[in-house]
Amino acid sequence: MTAETVAEVTRVLVVDDHEVLATSLAHVLDAEPDLISVGVAGSLERARSLILTTAPDVILLDHRLPDGDGADAIGELLALRPTAQIVMLTASAADHVLVKALEKGASGFVSKTRSLAELTSAVRAAAAGEAVISPELLARLLPRLHRSGRPRATDLTEREREVLGLLSGGLSNAAIAAELTVSVHTVRNHIANLSAKLGAHSKLEALSIAVRDGLLPDI
Structure with missing residues (x-):
């Protein structure tokens, strides 16, 4: 395996106490x-240790x-590995748990009842x-996201606000690029910029902050 090939491999940490x-x-x-x-971690304590030693790209x-x-x-796990994408493994989690995530x-959710192909697709997407x-x-x-009660002053550009609005509709980067007639690379740059301005680790966290701070008043 070449160094280039290794660089393209996504490193995944599984955190679940159901060993099988x-x-x-x-x-x-x-x-x-x-x-x-x-690695596989059956507890948060073990997960913290493995995050520091294995540097995962995605955490299930x-x-x-x-x-x-x-x-x-x-939040604590992201502090240990800020570039990681965290996907929650769910079975029957209530909405308030998903909102909290x-x-x-969190970068999203994948149900434990989904097929293995859907799970690997979710890891790649994250x-x-x-x-x-x-x-x-x-x-x-x-x-259902919590609101701060007062609009946040922000320096988001009009295009970044437009991208946020499209994200709130569940559009992928490719779909947003098609809607705005720009490249996917440009969309990724907009998302990276607005996420940095909002202090978000993921698109979903950026959306939650935008809703909380009144940047998406129609939601």
Whole structure:
């Protein structure tokens, strides 16, 4: 395997206390040419240690763990690895848990009942900076995000606000590029810029901050 090939491999950490499921997911990831499991953690304590030693690109994170709530821990885990994308593994999580995960910086959700192909697709999407969430679920959760009560002063450009609005509709980067008649690279730059201005780790966190601070008044 060349250095170039290694650089293209997405490193994934699985955090789930169901050992059989977590190990199975790791094996599935390792069977993909562009994905690799860098570890399996059955607790948040173990996850913190592995994040520091394995530098994952994507973290698949369960909600219920023996030493804490996965959604509550998202901010702490991102502090250890700011460039990581965190995708919550869900089964029957209530909307308030999903809302909390969005506000903490999750890049999306994937159900444990989905096929293995859908799971690997979700990992690839997260690694590419896409939001891993259906438009229907996004539309349900955005109105439930907490509001600050006063509009935030921001230096977002009109185009960045336009991109935010399109993101709120669940559009992918490619769909936004087609809508605005620009390149996907340009869209990614807009998202990176607006995320930096809002202090967000992911597109979904940028959306949650925008809703909270009144930058998307129609939601």
